[in-house]
Amino acid sequence: MPNAGFKSTRSKISQKISNQSKSELNPDDILMTSGAAGALNVILHSIINEGEEVIIFKPFFPEYKFYVDNHGGKSLFCDFKEDFTPSIDNLKSLISSKTKALILNSPNNPTGVSYPEKILIDICQVVSEAEAKFNSDIFIISDEPYRYLEYEDSNQPFIFDLHKNGIIASSFSKDLSIAGERIGFVALGEKIKDKELIIDALNFSNRTLGFVNAPALGQRLVENSINALADINKYKTKRDYFYSELINFGYEIVRPTGGFYLFPKSPINDIEFTNLLKKEKILVVPGTGFGAPGYFRISYSVDDSVIENSLDGFKKVIKSFKT
Amino acid sequence: MPNAGFKSTRSKISQKISNQSKSELNPDDILMTSGAAGALNVILHSIINEGEEVIIFKPFFPEYKFYVDNHGGKSLFCDFKEDFTPSIDNLKSLISSKTKALILNSPNNPTGVSYPEKILIDICQVVSEAEAKFNSDIFIISDEPYRYLEYEDSNQPFIFDLHKNGIIASSFSKDLSIAGERIGFVALGEKIKDKELIIDALNFSNRTLGFVNAPALGQRLVENSINALADINKYKTKRDYFYSELINFGYEIVRPTGGFYLFPKSPINDIEFTNLLKKEKILVVPGTGFGAPGYFRISYSVDDSVIENSLDGFKKVIKSFKT
Numbered sequence: 001m002p003n004a005g006f007k008s009t010r011s012k013i014s015q016k017i018s019n020q021s022k023s024e025l026n027p028d029d030i031l032m033t034s035g036a037a038g039a040l041n042v043i044l045h046s047i048i049n050e051g052e053e054v055i056i057f058k059p060f061f062p063e064y065k066f067y068v069d070n071h072g073g074k075s076l077f078c079d080f081k082e083d084f085t086p087s088i089d090n091l092k093s094l095i096s097s098k099t100k101a102l103i104l105n106s107p108n109n110p111t112g113v114s115y116p117e118k119i120l121i122d123i124c125q126v127v128s129e130a131e132a133k134f135n136s137d138i139f140i141i142s143d144e145p146y147r148y149l150e151y152e153d154s155n156q157p158f159i160f161d162l163h164k165n166g167i168i169a170s171s172f173s174k175d176l177s178i179a180g181e182r183i184g185f186v187a188l189g190e191k192i193k194d195k196e197l198i199i200d201a202l203n204f205s206n207r208t209l210g211f212v213n214a215p216a217l218g219q220r221l222v223e224n225s226i227n228a229l230a231d232i233n234k235y236k237t238k239r240d241y242f243y244s245e246l247i248n249f250g251y252e253i254v255r256p257t258g259g260f261y262l263f264p265k266s267p268i269n270d271i272e273f274t275n276l277l278k279k280e281k282i283l284v285v286p287g288t289g290f291g292a293p294g295y296f297r298i299s300y301s302v303d304d305s306v307i308e309n310s311l312d313g314f315k316k317v318i319k320s321f322k323t
Numbered sequence: 324m325p326n327a328g329f330k331s332t333r334s335k336i337s338q339k340i341s342n343q344s345k346s347e348l349n350p351d352d353i354l355m356t357s358g359a360a361g362a363l364n365v366i367l368h369s370i371i372n373e374g375e376e377v378i379i380f381k382p383f384f385p386e387y388k389f390y391v392d393n394h395g396g397k398s399l400f401c402d403f404k405e406d407f408t409p410s411i412d413n414l415k416s417l418i419s420s421k422t423k424a425l426i427l428n429s430p431n432n433p434t435g436v437s438y439p440e441k442i443l444i445d446i447c448q449v450v451s452e453a454e455a456k457f458n459s460d461i462f463i464i465s466d467e468p469y470r471y472l473e474y475e476d477s478n479q480p481f482i483f484d485l486h487k488n489g490i491i492a493s494s495f496s497k498d499l500s501i502a503g504e505r506i507g508f509v510a511l512g513e514k515i516k517d518k519e520l521i522i523d524a525l526n527f528s529n530r531t532l533g534f535v536n537a538p539a540l541g542q543r544l545v546e547n548s549i550n551a552l553a554d555i556n557k558y559k560t561k562r563d564y565f566y567s568e569l570i571n572f573g574y575e576i577v578r579p580t581g582g583f584y585l586f587p588k589s590p591i592n593d594i595e596f597t598n599l600l601k602k603e604k605i606l607v608v609p610g611t612g613f614g615a616p617g618y619f620r621i622s623y624s625v626d627d628s629v630i631e632n633s634l635d636g637f638k639k640v641i642k643s644f645k646t
Contacts, residue, residue: 001503034357034505034534041533066531070393180324180539182357182505208389210364211357215538216503 003207004199005032005185005214009223013185016226017168021158023190031202032214035184036145038206039169040067043186044101045209046201047139048073052100057086059263059292061109061143073100077291084111084254084263085119091126097134102127106156107146110290110297111263112239112256114154124163137165137193145171145184148229150258151236160189167192172222174259177230183218235260238300242307249315250322260301263287267321270296276320280313326530327522328355328508328537332546336508339549340491344481346513354525355537358507359468361529362492363390366509367424368532369524370462371396375423380409382586382615384432384466396423400614407434407577407586408442414449420457425450429479430469433613433620434586435562435579437477447486460488460516468494468507471552473581474559483512490515495545497582500553506541558583561623565630572638573645583624586610590644593619599643603636 004010010027018025033039048054050072056064057078068075076099079090102123106115115123127138142159147170150156159166171184186202188195206213239256246253252265266273270286274296277284287295300307327333333350341348356362371377373395379387380401391398399422402413425446429438438446450461465482470493473479482489494507509525511518529536566578566585575588589596593609597619600607610618623630 034538037533037535039533063531067533070532178539180536182535182538208386209393209532210360210362210390211534212360212505213503215357215505215541216501217540218538 001213001216003203003213004028004030006216006219006223009219010185012223012226013187017158017187022161023158025187025190028199029188029190029195031186031199031206032219033169033184033186033206034182034211034214035173036143036169036171037063037067037184038182038211038214039171039184039186040064040103040141040143041070041209042202042205042211043139043141043167043169044068044071044073045205046198048100051098053096053098055091055094055099055102056291057102057104059084059108059110059287059290059295060103061105062289064103074098080292082254084108084113085115086123088119088122088126091123095126095130095138097136099130099134099136099138101139101141103141103143104159105143107144107150107256107258109146109259110261110285110287110292110295111254112259112261113254113263114150114152114156114257116154117157120157120159120162127163131165139165139167141167141169143169145174146259148175149232149235149260151232151239152257154257158189160187160192164189164191165193172218175229176222176225178218178221181215181218181221183214183222185214235301238304238307242298242300245311246314249311250318251314260299262298262300263292263295264298266294266296267318270294273317276317277313280310280317282310282313324536324539326526326536327351327353329539329542329546332542333508335546335549336510340481340510345484346481348510348513351522352511352513354509354522354529355542356492356507356509356529357505357534357537358496359466359492359494360386360390360507361505361534361537362494362507362509363387363426363464363466364393364532365525365528365534366462366464366490366492367391367394367396368528369521371423374421376419376421378414378417378422378425379614380425380427382407382431382433382610382613382618383426384428385612387426397421403615405577407431407436408438409446411442411445411449414446418449418453418461420459422453422459422461424462424464426464426466427482428466430467430473430579430581432469432582433584433608433610433615433618434577435582435584436577436586437473437475437479437580439477440480443480443482443485450486454488462488462490464490464492466492468497469582471498472555472558472583474555474562475580477580481512483510483515487512487514488516495541498552499545499548501541501544504538504541504544506537506545508537558624561627561630565621565623568634569637573641574637583622585621585623586615586618587621589617589619590641593617596640599640600636603633603640605633605636
């Protein structure tokens, strides 16, 4: 098998993306990877030179910092607005001649919020202007394992339809509910700069970082279930119920549109607040680690009974701050 | 699943090693990885600080250099003797206060030769003396995907029975003939320095390098076939036949004892010689890339018909140099 993976698997994925996007991909534009985490490391190893900068949008998946560090890059963090979309003004101030890439994550972990198309277009415009100004190429890496776990039919655009140097990192862990199998992919747009060179670099990186290739059984699995999707109505029902209950208790939450997270505001320091929840046997994650102090993350990818049994605890803790 | 993998799988592997070695391992001494390549990267990321040195024995698997580079280490290469065992004198001259680790590979790719126990003991003695002299800890990493593909019942000792700071990196690709599934492991000896700290570092590295965990299906597979082994008699028959034929043609070869490689001497520059073989439609790899110019590698992990059909070409090319 080539380091890129089985051609038959890559063919299925390139067809699916070609059908859904405005781009025409072929199997060589796809590299099968050890999940989205593997995809991101392979991409960053391939494009970053020592000291180049990568802009990450807050709130962010905490591993991004390590991934950038692994390959000698430097992370910069872009602020967010109340609705969890990026501050375009802050992005403008961060982008420079040192910027090599941006990492987008929509639908987002930890917020569950998707960036509206308008925001994606604004981001791409800032990037294009910077490319022109600094005579550089800036890659927008869209990490999108939750693309098909969207509840509002947003049909999020494909990044390479909006920006020439767009790269997708994705995974089947959520689509097929197979977390742990480590199967994902990189997809390049048809017009990306130095495409052949990037494909060679991705293959080389996949091999020499020790991934070698994506697990063969996982590749066969996704090849044969390319259009399958976990029952997202189950997630949607959980979201609707859990969100409504927490709002009723007095929590302030931006309503998530995808994924399986809620990211409420914390009435006090988020680490202190999550410790209070822990005393009620509720495990949630402080926002500080996501670059968003003052919030906390709840995962609702759990049994209904777990959600139901947590409600009294959530109610009790917030009531003590709402008198 | 913890980043280290399923406890049930780790338990089976630790039991197997405990039964075969002089050490008593428990499941927490095992970390399931994405093959031996993943294991080596996870180990090197966990133990190397920027600029520390790793000694690699020639002839070597070429990827080792990249693995060491990935984590800021510097590779040094130890010379070999005519029988493909390491030059202990050269090892003594290379080892220093900067040495953090050695990478051993026995049975060896590309030579197919196993290091005799006496050589392993000599290496360990040099390392122990250096540890005492420099008041340091030096890890010996034994990369041994071919351990169970031994034809001479050598019963190679386990590295942590010979050296306290011994670490095994291995894979099931060869044992079970499942190359491509990316399933392997790290095993630590019971007396390794700062064991808890190293286990934490291995778990962290497995996660943040983007491996996250070893593929779940692969873990289940090896858990349920822990004592299975590909039919090594098939390999042995191929080795015996191929080796005898080539020797008869006039090739000079150290007789391999394991794996599925032959590493003959080249009568001229190895790159030129392999190009002559290529004209006979025979694909072999020049020794230069393995740190051993003047040799070339043949893989006999192919159908018998491929071996048989190659013989005329091998004969023709060597005859032109043996008049």
